[in-house]
Amino acid sequence: MALEMDSWAVEGAQSSSRIARLQLQSGTASRNGVVDSSHLQILPLTVPGTSVRATSGGATILGAEASFQGSYFAFNVGDAEIAVSPTGSGGGRSDLVILRVEDPNISGTPWTHDVTTDPVYYFRVIEGVDPTTTDVPPGTTGVALARLDIPANTATITSGMITDVRQMANPKRLRELRVQRGQGLEDGRDDHADFTSDFERWPQHDWTVTIPEWATQVQVRADWLNVMYPAPIDGTGGNYDARGQVRVGLVGSGGNVINTAATAFNFNATSASNGYRCSIGLAAQMNVPTAMRGMACDLRMYAKSDADRIRYLVADGWANFAVDLEFREQAAPQAEL
Missing domain, CATH: 2.60.120 (Jelly Rolls)
Incomplete structure (x- = not known):
């Protein structure tokens, strides 16, 4: 391996998205998490229903799918609704709500988004996790936001079902x-x-x-x-x-x-x-x-x-x-x- 040919902020030199991600990783000391303590909280809807909402805020997200992938920065403006599947009569379920980066330009990933028209940042719900889960699965470029512990035969998500698992990228x-x-x-x-x-x-x-x-x-x-x-x-x-x-x-x-x-x-x-x-x-x-x-x-x-x-x-x-x-x-x- 050798030094990157990319040269950030040098006139006439090559630059790329990866060098920008590596700079962000270096500037944040490879940390992963939300920016401020109030950012990206997962809350019930104002009138509780079959979704939850993520509040405004940003996160620094360390790439976990490739060597030297670097870090990403995502920001949510305004509340975003995230649909949650109901549970059946057979038993309850724990789900993990995450903010995930789905970058199709990283070799080996399954993502197929067209980055010229589609975002690469998504709120996702991973269903059926262990009821003690507090982090994203290994190899996932994302940050965990909340775990939902949903009783059997339930469609409406209330605050008592939400466990906040957010971590700070750079806590004060x-x-x-x-x-x-x-x-x-x-x-x-x-x-x-x-x-x-x-x-x-x-x-x-x-x-x-x-x-x-x-x-x-x-x-x-x-x-x-x-x-x-x-x-x-x-x-x-x-x-x-x-x-x-x-x-x-x-x-x-x-x-x-x-x-x-x-x-x-x-x-x-x-x-x-x-x-x-x-x-x-x-x-x-x-x-x-x-x-x-x-x-x-x-x-x-x-x-x-x-x-x-x-x-x-x-x-x-x-x-x-x-x-x-x-x-x-x-x-x-x-x-x-």
Whole structure:
């Protein structure tokens, strides 16, 4: 093999469709998927019927039928209806809705379209796939959009039958890291996580974070580091345990709030006369509601302590706190939970 004779954008030199496809493949790092998280969603008809609809949007589609085939770019303008065959009384069926490239100029393919008059991009329904299918069959130049899990004796496709399986060609990422120290003991400002039946801010400080407009998911790592368990003085029994839960929340305007699931802590007295330092970690993943995308939010760390204990944790001047957020653009964020 040798370097291609085709020379893109060189005056007087040869050029071809393949060099354009290879350039697109190089520019997209051989990725395959939809362009934006809202692109090419498969939804029921406005009045559910025997078809589904694909919304507007584009996709980068890596050639899979020949070596050095390159990549294609397709864009759907407006909603497109895609017919779905009904199921019979003998049982249900799973179908895969895909956007496929049918390029007859690729040797060995079965396509016979006249590219001077016909498109090479088509929405297709592959019937009878495995009910766990999430990708196009091997050797298919296409992107998977949705799986339809259709009950027996059904002609009308509703939203509950549609599983979104789209992947992003180039998903966006944004990391936001926030850190702080605790407050000092010398002037009484130390911050206790003590005896609350509901969550309180701990430590008592908020950051401001703006959720990107494209973010559909956020991954969270939070650390309450080197916090103080004070010496119990009176004893070391179970009543002196510091027990409770922590979580992280993003609090926006208009009542828009998302909180992580809570994680528990349980620290025990090792000596009646000595306190010690301890740490708590949390990891979580949350979907970002549409209403909160682009919204400026307060980022808060919370704790609540079991009310039947007589010991607690302290965010003193030696304690450290951090929340690490990664906002992610996922076409089907629920599929990664």
